[in-house]
Amino acid sequence: MSTETKTQQPQSWGRYPAVKSARVEEVFWRSELPDLAQLERSVLPFGYGRSYGDSCLNEGGVSLDMSHLRRFISFDEEEGILCCEAGVSLAEILEVIVPRGWFIPVSPGTKFVSVGGAIANDVHGKNHHKAGTFGCHVLRFKLLRSNGERLVCSPEENTELFQATIGGLGLTGVILWAEIRLKPIVNPYIDMESIQFSSLSEFVQISADTDKKYEYSMSWVDILIGGDALCRGLFMCGNNDQSRQRPKQLTGKKLPLAVPFDFPSFALNTFTVKSFNELIFHTQLRKHIHKVVPYEPFFYPLDFIHNWNRMYGKRGFLQYQFVVPFEDGFGAMRAILGRIRRSGEGSFLTVLKTFGAVQSPGMLSFPRPGITLALDFAYGGQKTLRLLDDLDKIVRESGGAVYPAKDARMSAENFQAFFPRWEEFSRYVDPHFSSSFWRRVSHSEKLVRV
Numbered sequence: 001m002s003t004e005t006k007t008q009q010p011q012s013w014g015r016y017p018a019v020k021s022a023r024v025e026e027v028f029w030r031s032e033l034p035d036l037a038q039l040e041r042s043v044l045p046f047g048y049g050r051s052y053g054d055s056c057l058n059e060g061g062v063s064l065d066m067s068h069l070r071r072f073i074s075f076d077e078e079e080g081i082l083c084c085e086a087g088v089s090l091a092e093i094l095e096v097i098v099p100r101g102w103f104i105p106v107s108p109g110t111k112f113v114s115v116g117g118a119i120a121n122d123v124h125g126k127n128h129h130k131a132g133t134f135g136c137h138v139l140r141f142k143l144l145r146s147n148g149e150r151l152v153c154s155p156e157e158n159t160e161l162f163q164a165t166i167g168g169l170g171l172t173g174v175i176l177w178a179e180i181r182l183k184p185i186v187n188p189y190i191d192m193e194s195i196q197f198s199s200l201s202e203f204v205q206i207s208a209d210t211d212k213k214y215e216y217s218m219s220w221v222d223i224l225i226g227g228d229a230l231c232r233g234l235f236m237c238g239n240n241d242q243s244r245q246r247p248k249q250l251t252g253k254k255l256p257l258a259v260p261f262d263f264p265s266f267a268l269n270t271f272t273v274k275s276f277n278e279l280i281f282h283t284q285l286r287k288h289i290h291k292v293v294p295y296e297p298f299f300y301p302l303d304f305i306h307n308w309n310r311m312y313g314k315r316g317f318l319q320y321q322f323v324v325p326f327e328d329g330f331g332a333m334r335a336i337l338g339r340i341r342r343s344g345e346g347s348f349l350t351v352l353k354t355f356g357a358v359q360s361p362g363m364l365s366f367p368r369p370g371i372t373l374a375l376d377f378a379y380g381g382q383k384t385l386r387l388l389d390d391l392d393k394i395v396r397e398s399g400g401a402v403y404p405a406k407d408a409r410m411s412a413e414n415f416q417a418f419f420p421r422w423e424e425f426s427r428y429v430d431p432h433f434s435s436s437f438w439r440r441v442s443h444s445e446k447l448v449r450v
């Protein structure tokens with residue numbers, strides 16, 4: 001038998017909520033999964049736990065640890081088509097493909113995520129306006145359903161299950177392997193610009209001016225400055241460098257640093273966040289800089305600090321990412337940032353981007369055209385939860401949405417308004433699968449086998 005009980009409980013990146021699965025089953029071979037229909041409790045696959053909230057957690061249920069399914073199956077080096085098991089991480093893929101002139105088509109802000117997790121959250125990267133989501137580059141995958149069926153799903157075959165599984169939060173079955181189309185590169189460097197901006201309207205202007213020229217963009221922002229400017233920050237944009245003179249492989253890797261212990265809860269407060277923001281904003285002495293950098297610090301700056309989530313202390317933190325449509329973007333952002341400032345809660349890492357119009361294939365995919373902001377709040381009990389409920393209300397009134405991969409508390413009513421295709425999606429949820437998130441947002445009680 002391929003599975004055994006594992007003592008380590010799944011935990012999400014925000015470490016909130018801290019819940020326990022009844023059992024963890026480790027999967028080593030894709031031919032030897034347990035009989036899912038016979039498990040006495042509902043099942044949920046688990047990748048590397050880089051989701052922040054509870055969409056990867058299954059309190060009281062069975063968690064299927066997919067992180068050992070990490071074999072490469074095939075790689076067409078001419079066409080850039082890679083097939084691998086669902087537990088292979090983006091970091092492992094990059095090791096193999098970058099020296100061969102290929103890159104991940106869409107990458108989130110950490111490379112320590114599995115292919116299965118990237119599909120199940122239909123993750124987005126810095127190039128949404130050009131390349132859409134990860135799911136746009138998935139050619140096909142194999143899905144194991146609890147009735148034992150193993151279905152190849154693609155835009156042409158089992159189309160509805162394909163669309164339900166991309167962004168399907170692990171609820172439609174177990175992805176065993178996936179085939180993805182990679183992106184060709186000349187070398188592993190990024191030709192980038194970093195531009196200081198002093199207001200939200202300046203951000204929108206720079207974004208509009210650079211969108212056509214650059215494939216990648218994102219901004220670090222300081223939202224605590226107040227006033228009409230609403231925020232200030234550094235706008236970073238870039239393209240894969242095209243020089244044939246540069247080496248094909250990066251050398252001299254930096255060893256990652258690690259946060260050795262949980263910080264005390266008072267360590268992150270409005271004062272430390274303001275000081276941190278001052279420091280970051282002024283590390284760039286000129287308004288505009290242009291440089292060529294290795295891809296890793298550009299795409300994955302946080303991966304250089306292992307366990308940075310421990311900075312938020314034992315109680316953990318909540319990440320809140322929303323998107324609001326461009327039309328009412330300013331009004332909604334003004335209301336949201338005003339509410340956050342009044343709360344006195346400082347967000348330590350705040351990232352601002354725009355999403356473009358490329359349609360995501362998933363029924364529950366989060367990205368849609370508009371402005372998206374991701375904020376981190378140390379968990380401070382009811383006060384934090386009340387703040388986020390208030391933000392949900394503004395996002396909902398503007399016609400936007402909140403990202404399930406980073407959520408641990410949104411109400412069923414809000415989820416259903418943010419994701420109008422949720423009922424269509426729920427027809428494809430496997431009858432033996434569930435998650436803490438899904439039980440909350442769909443009002444379903446499926447924990448014990450029916």
Ligand SMILES: Cc1cc2nc3c(=O)[nH]c(=O)nc-3n(C[C@H](O)[C@H](O)[C@H](O)COP(=O)(O)OP(=O)(O)OC[C@H]3O[C@@H](n4cnc5c(N)ncnc54)[C@H](O)[C@@H]3O)c2cc1C
Nearest residue numbers: 047048049050051108109114116117120123124169170175
């Ligand atoms: C520092 C950091 C930066 C991030 N930046 C971004 C970003 O820029 N954009 C973005 O979109 N996200 C971002 N994220 C979120 C992260 O990319 C997603 O949550 C990703 O899905 C996590 O993958 P994982 O392998 O850790 O999966 P987990 O978090 O363990 O699980 C995620 C979901 O995938 C399902 N799943 C896992 N494996 C399988 C499988 N084999 N079959 C079926 N379902 C499966 C789970 O059930 C769960 O619903 C970031 C996270 C961190 C920590």
